[in-house]
Amino acid sequence: MSSTITTSTNNEEDLWGGGNKPLKASYGKLMMWFFIVSDALTFSGFLVAYGFSRFKNLDSWPIADEVFTHFPFLHGVDAPMYYVALMTFVLIFSSVTMVLAVDAGHHMQKKKVAVYMLLTIIGGAIFVGSQAWEWSNFIKGEYGAVETKGGQLFQFINQETGKRIALDEFAIESHSDRTQHESKNGIWFLGEGSLPSFTPDEVIAGVIANPYVVIKTEKIDANGHKIILSREESLDKITQAIYVVEGANLVNNEYGNRLFANFFFFITGFHGFHVFSGVIINIIIFFNVLVGTYEKRGHYEMVEKVGLYWHFVDLVWVFVFTFFYLV
Amino acid sequence: MENNTHKLEIFRGLLKFKSNESKIWGVLIFLSIVTVVEVALGIIKPEVLVVNSFLSMKMINWIFIILTIVKAYYIGWDFMHLRDELQGLQFSVTITLMFLIAYLAFILLVEGNYIFDVIYEGFVSWNF
Numbered sequence: 001m002s003s004t005i006t007t008s009t010n011n012e013e014d015l016w017g018g019g020n021k022p023l024k025a026s027y028g029k030l031m032m033w034f035f036i037v038s039d040a041l042t043f044s045g046f047l048v049a050y051g052f053s054r055f056k057n058l059d060s061w062p063i064a065d066e067v068f069t070h071f072p073f074l075h076g077v078d079a080p081m082y083y084v085a086l087m088t089f090v091l092i093f094s095s096v097t098m099v100l101a102v103d104a105g106h107h108m109q110k111k112k113v114a115v116y117m118l119l120t121i122i123g124g125a126i127f128v129g130s131q132a133w134e135w136s137n138f139i140k141g142e143y144g145a146v147e148t149k150g151g152q153l154f155q156f157i158n159q160e161t162g163k164r165i166a167l168d169e170f171a172i173e174s175h176s177d178r179t180q181h182e183s184k185n186g187i188w189f190l191g192e193g194s195l196p197s198f199t200p201d202e203v204i205a206g207v208i209a210n211p212y213v214v215i216k217t218e219k220i221d222a223n224g225h226k227i228i229l230s231r232e233e234s235l236d237k238i239t240q241a242i243y244v245v246e247g248a249n250l251v252n253n254e255y256g257n258r259l260f261a262n263f264f265f266f267i268t269g270f271h272g273f274h275v276f277s278g279v280i281i282n283i284i285i286f287f288n289v290l291v292g293t294y295e296k297r298g299h300y301e302m303v304e305k306v307g308l309y310w311h312f313v314d315l316v317w318v319f320v321f322t323f324f325y326l327v
Numbered sequence: 328m329e330n331n332t333h334k335l336e337i338f339r340g341l342l343k344f345k346s347n348e349s350k351i352w353g354v355l356i357f358l359s360i361v362t363v364v365e366v367a368l369g370i371i372k373p374e375v376l377v378v379n380s381f382l383s384m385k386m387i388n389w390i391f392i393i394l395t396i397v398k399a400y401y402i403g404w405d406f407m408h409l410r411d412e413l414q415g416l417q418f419s420v421t422i423t424l425m426f427l428i429a430y431l432a433f434i435l436l437v438e439g440n441y442i443f444d445v446i447y448e449g450f451v452s453w454n455f
Binding site: 088089321 | 424
């Protein structure tokens with residue numbers, strides 16, 4: 001009995017000062033697990049909300065393969081998914097160097113820990129950079145589209161080649177008096193974003209003048225392809241256009257459903273922010289390793305805790321990859 | 328944690344590694360193969376898997392989701408060292424998450440599907 005009762009002040013500090021190890025895991029590691037579980041719920045909230053919106057618009061949701069088609073240095077080449085696959089590999093690989101750092105920490109090999117931490121930081125930085133590139137492509141857009149009164153989106157297809165065509169290939173420019181409203185010209189708190197390069201009327205004129213232009217709608221047919229209207233239907237529907245959309249922002253985007261871009265920004269953005277903070281934390285730990293903090297402490301548990309977080313970020317990306325790009 | 332407390336078997340003992348380090352590389356190879364399979368399926372989209380569905384979800388999506396969970400298992404068990412933790416910790420992390428996420432996904436996806444039906448049946452229609 002007496003062995004289980006602790007009275008000395010020293011033991012008290014062990015018990016209540018973080019020395020206690022429930023489940024044989026240290027205080028710090030358990031707290032990291034608490035954080036990971038709650039953060040996983042935040043991410044699942046985002047992904048499930050995405051699923052909800054997608055199920056709600058099941059017959060008109062954008063097809064990821066048609067949206068993410070860029071690869072660095074390959075202009076105009078249709079390369080769906082290769083880039084995200086590459087990003088996935090970068091992240092998995094940086095995860096591996098992280099475990100190797102943890103493993104080296106168990107053996108108290110300071111140099112190895114430092115090298116592996118550095119590799120992890122580089123991997124994380126490459127990933128964040130890739131995501132920035134992906135975002136910039138997404139925001140810039142490639143082809144442009146028009147939005148109708150009902151909030152539906154029309155993209156344009158060349159009937160002869162079956163390929164998407166950009167607005168500037170067929171729209172007929174006319175001089176218009178519509179100028180961008182800047183806050184300095186009116187009420188100071190009202191401004192507007194930069195205007196698209198064409199007005200809806202110019203696009204409509206372009207569709208009418210060029211017989212090869214047809215409309216690709218948001219709706220998906222039974223085989224999972226977007227429905228393309230005939231020339232007659234296109235001429236009929238194009239008059240409904242009221243906005244020109246180029247690229248993507250939080251209000252509308254040229255890829256399809258408005259929510260699609262919002263979820264893209266929030267889910268990959270929230271994940272990217274996690275990777276970014278992970279890189280920062282890794283850098284701090286890296287310098288701690290260099291100055292020998294953990295050598296003095298006698299163990300490299302801090303590397304292990306940061307590692308847990310880093311792997312979690314990798315884990316989340318695996319799910320984001322599946323539900324945003326594959327399914 | 329000492330090195331000799333690491334459990335070095337994966338695939339239920341089918342594959343046993345000599346050291347923790349070689350196990351890490353082994354898991355990396357396995358995860359890479361799974362990712363390559365996923366990407367290849369995503370690019371090729373075999374007709375058979377897209378047309379056929381099971382429990383009203385396309386076969387290809389079942390494969391993607393199952394492979395994702397397999398990947399998540401190995402990241403959790405080998406990279407996050409859950410394999411070396413007590414069963415109590417393993418279960419408090421995984422069961423909690425699996426239950427809550429499955430529940431949330433279930434109710435929200437059913438609701439989303441219901442709203443789709445309402446729009447599709449014509450109570451609300453596109454204004455064009």
